[in-house]
Amino acid sequence: MSTPPRRALATDLDGTLIPLDGNAQNQRDLRALGERLKSGGVGLVFVTGRHFSSVQQAMGEHHLPTPEAIICDVGTSVFEGGGDGRFQPVQAYAQHLGEIIAPMPIGELRxxxxxxxxxxxxxxxxxxxxxxxxxxxxxxxxxxxxxxxxxxxxxxxxxxxxxxxxxxxxxxxxxxxxRGVSKAHALDWWVERCGWDNRDVVFCGDSGNDLAALTAGYNAVVVGNASRKLARQVYDAHRDAGWRNRLCLPNAAATSGVLAGAGWFGLVAFEQTPPEPMGATPVSASKTHFRVWAPKCKSVSVEIGEPGDAVRHELTPGEDGCFAGFASAAPGDKYSYLLEGPIARPDPVSRRQPDGVHGPSEVVDPNAFPWTDAEWRGVAKRDLVIYELHIGSFTEEGTFRAAIERLPELVELGATAVEVMPVAQSPGKWNWGYDGVNLYAVTHNYGTPDDFRTLVDACHAAGLAVLLDVVYNHLGPEGNYLGEFGPYFSRKHHTPWGSAVNYDGRRSDPVRRWVVENALYWLRDLHLDGLRLDAVHFMHDDSEHTILDEIRAATLEFEQRSGRAIHLIGESNVYDERLLASVGGLKGYDAIWSDCLMHSIYTHASPDFKLTNREYHGTHNLLEAMEHGYLYESSQYVRVAREALGGDLPDRSYIGSLVTALQTHDAVGNHPEGKRLHQLASKDYQRSAAAIMLLYPSIPLLFMGEESAVEAPFPFFADFHDRGLRRAVDRGRIAEYPHHDWSNAPLPSERKSFRISKCADPKLQDPQMRAWYQQLLTLRRHGLAAGWLTPDAMRCEHDTESHVFKLHYSNADGGVTVLARLTPNDHDAQPIEIELPGEVLMSSLETEVNGGQAVLRPNQAVVVGPPAG
Missing domain, CATH: 3.90.1070.10 (Hypothetical Protein Ta0175; Chain: A, domain 2)
Incomplete structure (x- = not known):
């Protein structure tokens, strides 16, 4: 036996090394692979289920490069090349197998x-x-x-x-x-015989009988035509074993995937063109390209590795204010940028901050995750039922992966989309997320970027779309180092939370690209189905083509290219018809938030339930909010000036583009103790109000725990390393809502505020409330399918004396009517008798019916349909 090469490519044949029928690129890549393996002195081993004569036939038919060894017959034969093109059985291996089956020879088994x-x-x-x-x-x-x-x-x-x-x-x-013999077993035996280290071998495969070899500790390549189930099995095995950078998942199929994998692990050489994206872009398992926009700096270096053992690499300046260069760095390696001195800063487009906002960034391979959602096409806007959740509070563990366990609950409830509160890296250990400073980095408090991908993939498998709350109006006050790199912040615009982002000032184009690319990053790299843009009225931009327009154009292009439904939702405190309107041939935002109906319901129960700085006046506003979705005029705020609309309100079809809710993170969290509606009013009041909200022709949003009247509160919480910031946030929260009693409220900076928000414990939940929500959402689906749950078919009424609010939907069968009696907290209300316009379909409380009359108790909702027969 000749001395084997120290590095080797081991590969399956069918579906892997052998070109797919009619694939010209596979043919070209096969020739390139053979030439590069030979010039690089890299060994080649076939590992196949074929028998030996079939392997020889394939070598001639497909012009395969000559291997040093052939492992065939599913690992029961090993042949060694002699250098003259001939192969001989390896007798030592045959003796090894003979010892295994000695108790029952093959003939006896046959x-x-x-x-x-x-x-x-x-x-x-x-x-x-x-x-x-x-x-x-x-x-x-x-x-x-x-x-x-x-x-x-x-x-x-x-x-x-x-x-x-x-x-x-x-x-x-x-x-x-x-027993125990497989392709992997034979490869292990051969590798040991050759004296190789597992990391010197790259194994490529495409099918289930390659699984053992793909998970045996070698550098593994699962080619693009392999099933995603196999890719996920291999990924999970590597993850569970704690192996880093031993798996490559090329998009290319068969031979082309083998070539790509061999290049990724450095078995063959490629000419590397600098990638265009900003940040750290891995180009192989050991090399990364760095690019950073830092026009304020004369020089920038990248420091790679742990503090005290880091290697510094000077980046090359470009004319556009960028600095770039290749350096030895692998996915998982930490790095920081040095800006004209010894102070290290995180990457403005860091994909991960494993040590928080002040620590180094981490190189992340965006293509290393085995997605299984190739057939996913999203959820149509009409079918959206959004469930808003905070990852840290949704489960006891507070992680992306833990959230997966609760997805069946959401599907059973009737939700069709999950809206995740912001996950961009923010300071401290607990945070609502609106203080994010690393907009591309998934916060390490909830898991890794791949953990988030796992959650998204699981949601899609369950039929749930995933929306993300993103903040593009400002950045948090701690760990915000962007101003040291370039003019990221505006000199003329401000927000209530600090400096506005520079969308229209000097050198704002790269800042705009930074934000637009961030939106695409979430949609493309993490497969999200849409974004909810926080407080868009504070995304100040005096440009003719605003940043909101630019995000709209980029996401529409992505939607058309990806072939799946993408939703853009703007949170605006005013009805902004420009967001919903088509601009320059581009469709408008899918939806905008409207909390007028919610706050009217709160203040109808009691004027003390004022959970926003805007004015609402309960009963006076509630009917108008039902009628129009928004309040168009109020005593202090003008939502939409009637003059701007020619004195008339617009056609109500826009109501289908409003996101409305009975509870949101703000509505609950703006109460000092984070109390929920049923805790402020009553469970009966919530049930009755839910009938209006969930059978309203807008896009409904539920806040986590609402559906089961969970007793866990959701107060505002925010953690900072800086003690001064913690004190300032505590004081500022109290000053923002001085009319509330804060004497029993936990402070935002206290860990208790976060701990008490955990809402997964079944003992804190009301199954009867959940059952009512399920009934309402089932009827909602029926109404959408039947075509009667539309703004055009809706008529709203209100009886002042009885406090009965009515939603009536007319259709060919006579219509469906929601009767919701919402009794203010200070009323000593008694049951009343009402005439029913049909049969009772569902009721929030037990209903007494006598002929066409029914008794309606305080805070009871009844849904009535056409008479039976």
């Missing part, structure tokens, strides 16, 4: 299996001295495999069974191999 109906022996050339192979009907394969395995266990036979369906002809295949 005899014992002859009587099993449905097993058909494969051709003689596909059998071997250590392998039995059978065909079976694909439909019967699982049952046959189970029966054979039971017999093997009964006989204590020294054999393993593997079975699969041939993807090319749909034949069921069963192979019996010496």
């Amino acid at each position: 005899s014992r299996l002859e009587s099993i109906e449905g097993l058909r022996a494969q051709e003689d050339e596909k059998q071997g001295p250590f392998k039995l192979s059978y065909y079976a009907d694909a439909d019967a394969l699982p049952g046959l495999a189970e029966r054979v395995q039971r017999l093997l266990d009964q006989w204590d036979a020294p054999y393993s069974l593997i079975h699969s369906v041939d993807p090319f002809n749909n034949d069921g295949l069963l192979d019996l191999l010496p």
Whole structure:
């Protein structure tokens, strides 16, 4: 045996190294791969289920490069090349297998299996001295495999069974191999014989019988045509083993994927063109390209590694204010930028901050996750039922992965979309998320970027869209180092939370690109289905083509390219028809937030329930909010000037583009103690109000825990490293709402504020409230499908004396009517008798019906449909 090369490519053949039929790129890449392996002195090993003669046939037919060794017959044969193109069996391996099956030779096993109906022996050339192979009907394969395995266990036979369906002809295949023997077993034996380290070997595969080798500790490549289920299995195994940078998931199929994987792990050389994206872009398992926009600096270096053991690399300046260059850095490595001195700063487009806002950034490979949602096309706007949640509070663990366990609850409830409160890296250990400073970095408090991807992938598998709350009007006060790099902040605009982002000042174009690319980052790299833009009225921009327009154009282009529904939602305190209108041929934002109906419901219960700085006057506003979605005029604020609309209100079809809610993070969190509606009013009041909200023709949003009247509050909480900031936030919160009693309220900076917000404990939940919400959402789906739940079909009424609010939807069957009696807290109300316009479909409380009359209790809702028959 000649001395083997120290590095080697081990690869499956069918579906992996062998070009796919008709794929010209595969053919070209096969030639390039052979040439580069040879010039680089890299060894080649075939690892295949084919028998030896079939391998030789494939080598000639497909012009495969000559390997040093051939592992075939599903790992039961090893052949070694002699340098002259001839291959000889490796007798030491045959002796090894013979020792395994000595208690029951292959002939005896064949005899014992002859009587099993449905097993058909494969051709003689596909059998071997250590392998039995059978065909079976694909439909019967699982049952046959189970029966054979039971017999093997009964006989204590020294054999393993593997079975699969041939993807090319749909034949069921069963192979019996010496116990523990597989392609992986044979490769392990060969690697040990050659004296290689596992990290010197790259294994490429595409099917289930490659799984063991792909998870054996080698550098692994799962080619793009492999099932995503296999890719996920391999990914999970590497993750569980704690291996870093041993897996490559190229998009390219078969041969092209092998070439890409060999290049990623450095087996073959590629000419590397500098990538365009800002930030740290890995180009191989050991090399990364860095690009940063820093027009305020004369020089920028990147420092890679842990403090005290870091390597510094000077970046090359460009004419556009950017500094860039390649450096030795792998995914998972930490890095910081040095701006004309010894002070290290995080990357403005950091994808991860493992040590928080003040620490170094981390190189992240955006292509290393095995998505399984290729068929996902999103949720249509009309079907949106949004469930808003805070990752840290939604489960006891407070992580992305823990949230997956609760997804079935949301599906059963009737939600169709999850809206996640901001997850951009913010200071401290607990935060609502609106103090984010690293807009591209998923906060380390909830997990890694891939953990977030896992949650998104799981949501899509469950039929749930995922929306993300993003903040583009300001950045948080701590860890905000962007001003040291360039003019990220405006000199003429301000927000209540600090400096506004520079969208229209000097050198604002790169800042605009930074934000637009961030929006695309969430949609493209994390597969999100939409964004809710926080407080868009503070995204100050005097440009003719505003940043809101630019985000709209970029996301629309992405939506058309991706083929899935993407939703843009703007949070505006005023009805802004410009957001919903088409601009320059581009469709408007899908929706805008409207909390007028919610605050009217709160202040109808009691004027003390004032949870916003805007004025609302309960009953006076509630009917108008029902009628129009927004309040158009009020005593202190003008939402929309009637003069601007020619004195008339617009057509009500826009109501379908409003996001309305009974509770939101702000409505609950603006109360000093974070009390929910049922705690301020009553559960009956919430049930009755929910009937209006969930059967209203807008886009409904539920805040986590609302559906089960959870007793866990949701006060405002924010953690900072800086003690002065903590004190300032505590004082500022009290000053913002001076009319509230703060004597029993936990301070935002106290850990208690975060801990008491956990809402997953079933003991804190009301199953009857949840059942009512499920009923309402079921009827909502029916109304949408039947076509009666629309703004045009809606009529609103109110009886002042009884406090009965009515939503009536007319249709060919006579219509559906929601009767919601909302009794203010200070009223000593009694049951009343009302005339029913039809049969009771559902009721929030037990209903007494006598003929066409019904008794309506205080805070009771009844939904009435056409008379039976």
